Amino acid sequence: MAQRGFHPVSGERSGRCSRNARIGLCVGLSVAVIATVVAVLVWHQGRLQKPPPPQKWKGRGTTSNFSHIVLGRCYTYIQFLRPELRNRDCRKIEEAFRNAFLSKNPCQVTEQDYAPLIKLINQTVDCNKTVFWSRSKELVHQYTRLQKTLFTLEDTLLGYLADDLDWCGDAGSSEMNYDSCPLRREDCPASAVSVFWTLASRKFAEDACGMVHVMLNGSLSTPFNINSTFGSVEILNLQPKRVHTLQAWVTHNIGEISRDSCTSSSINDLRSIVNNMNITFVCQNNYRSINFLQCVKNPEHFLCG
Ligand code: NGD
Numbered sequence: 001m002a003q004r005g006f007h008p009v010s011g012e013r014s015g016r017c018s019r020n021a022r023i024g025l026c027v028g029l030s031v032a033v034i035a036t037v038v039a040v041l042v043w044h045q046g047r048l049q050k051p052p053p054p055q056k057w058k059g060r061g062t063t064s065n066f067s068h069i070v071l072g073r074c075y076t077y078i079q080f081l082r083p084e085l086r087n088r089d090c091r092k093i094e095e096a097f098r099n100a101f102l103s104k105n106p107c108q109v110t111e112q113d114y115a116p117l118i119k120l121i122n123q124t125v126d127c128n129k130t131v132f133w134s135r136s137k138e139l140v141h142q143y144t145r146l147q148k149t150l151f152t153l154e155d156t157l158l159g160y161l162a163d164d165l166d167w168c169g170d171a172g173s174s175e176m177n178y179d180s181c182p183l184r185r186e187d188c189p190a191s192a193v194s195v196f197w198t199l200a201s202r203k204f205a206e207d208a209c210g211m212v213h214v215m216l217n218g219s220l221s222t223p224f225n226i227n228s229t230f231g232s233v234e235i236l237n238l239q240p241k242r243v244h245t246l247q248a249w250v251t252h253n254i255g256e257i258s259r260d261s262c263t264s265s266s267i268n269d270l271r272s273i274v275n276n277m278n279i280t281f282v283c284q285n286n287y288r289s290i291n292f293l294q295c296v297k298n299p300e301h302f303l304c305g
Contacts, residue, residue: 107188127210
């Protein structure tokens with residue numbers, strides 16, 4: 001009788017246990033080899049497919065939490081600020097905003113890319129309620145926050161979503177570029193952000209009707225600057241068939257010498273441009289309602305007594 005576990009002829013170990021062990025060892029080794037090969041292949045593939053780092057620009061990167069901020073602003077706007085827009089789909093709006101610039105070179109984003117976003121928002125401003133501004137951002141928004149029937153671009157949903165944010169993507173990635181975005185005029189003539197503001201400003205002006213307003217900063221030597229967005233985009237896109245009058249409110253920083261800016265040469269340039277478009281121009285120096293607003297912030301000032 002052969003010894004248990006030892007084959008009498010081959011001299012090899014026999015029995016169920018050792019055969020199973022050999023099979024197990026073989027299978028284990030094979031699995032290990034295959035797994036190693038697969039792992040090496042995946043690693044190699046991953047190295048080959050790793051996206052190149054995003055392009056570097058001179059400007060700040062996308063604002064942190066961009067998507068959350070846009071979504072939050074959208075719900076705040078349709079829920080509390082202008083409930084008449086409550087049927088807008090904020091998720092789709094945020095997605096359309098993101099899709100306008102993701103996976104694209106930020107210097108090659110076009111107005112067309114923002115068309116789905118603009119279509120989803122679809123908001124109109126009543127006649128006589130449009131307010132433009134230039135170099136007077138804080139004061140004009142203090143004013144329209146109280147005069148709720150008036151709208152600056154930033155009081156519309158489109159402007160409200162984007163105000164003070166930075167954003168850009170990258171052609172080689174589907175992620176936002178949080179490190180840097182193109183700086184206006186330095187990296188390229190039109191970045192994802194500047195294309196947006198030019199488009200939003202143009203549409204805001206094209207849609208205006210009746211009497212429109214602009215708040216300008218009389219404390220500057222040129223309250224009207226032809227190169228500003230107001231001077232180069234908004235004014236030129238007013239529709240004379242829809243707009244009969246442009247009223248300018250020229251304000252001065254409280255406490256600064258208050259001259260009659262309505263007769264200054266830059267305001268005269270504005271008057272000529274507007275009159276040539278067959279639109280009436282009216283200029284108001286130190287508009288009283290806005291002076292009162294300035295006094296709320298500076299109640300002790302002698303001019304506010
Ligand atoms: O292309 C731009 C750009 N253009 C202006 N600004 C821009 N920011 C970008 N990131 N990309 C900024 O708008 C600029 O730095 C100021 O902070 C602000 C307004 O510029 P200002 O005071 O020179 O005034 P503009 O006439 O150029 O523009 C104000 C008018 C106003 O009637 C709005 O309806 O043009 C409309 N807007 C344009 C651009 C940007 C508003 C904004 C905004 N809310 O940031």
